[in-house]
Amino acid sequence: MVQGNIPGKELKPVMDTNEFSEKKKPRTGRNTLSREELKKQQEFQQEAVTHINSLYNYALHLTMNPDDAENLVQETYLKAYKFFNSFERGTNCKAWLFKILKNNYINRFRKNSREPGKVDYDLIKDFYHSIKDVRSDTSEAESDYFHSLMHEEVYQALQSLPEEFREVIQLCDIEGFTYEEIANMVESPIGTVRSRLYRGRKLLRAQLETYARKYGFNTDSEE
């Protein structure tokens, strides 16, 4: 790639202009970038790298495994960087990244390992155990059965849904994508997204209510 032999261009060391450079070692001529590449890198960091937490969470939900999630995110960004020139500026970069990640996931993981729709509850427990320290409870003043549910239970309820429903709920409720963006990501018409959300939420509610009954709440809704 670009290693300094471009005629007519003055090559600058990364440290001069890269705001993320404080961690880098002093460099020699080998580690210089063309202006073009530098510009691409900075734009990439602004547009794409800002979504890393969302992508990581999405990857965790898909793989249920921190190492796999990390690899998946890593690959996604490598690919995104490689194809960044073809990213349509002004469109939703987060949606673009999610789509790449999803495709990577399908290609790499789903074929071999986890069977679709099969939930490994031990894995979920381990997973939640391993991240317990970072959970943050937003406490709603209102007290009803939902607030008694455990994080794990809600997570299990979500994971128990067929993938096509779970996916749209995740993208909509957790990631806040619009229907149009979701339709694009799952490659289905908006009408399909609408009806999957409708049916998925119904199923989810039924699941949550079975957990809630365990706590002795009457869920036949009278308010």
Place this chain on the structure above:
Amino acid sequence: MNCNKTRVLMSCALDCELSAREEEEFLKHLAECPECAAEFTEAKKTKMIIREKIVRVKAPQSLVESILRLGTHTNPQAEGSLLFDQL
């Protein structure tokens, strides 16, 4: 708007995906129909519980740093390992 149509639009209403006109009719029906109004309250809770209870974690710092190095040629192995080329 009848009950059936209202139920179908419920998810969209939750997500602010109704057109102005649909929304007007939707709200009008809710005002007149206690069953649909109750169902809408439940539907809102379901969305809220997901937002509230699903834990978000931060990406590991090592991952963030390695992504930030992309394009700086300090990470040649990683770039070499890009095997999946279909977008």
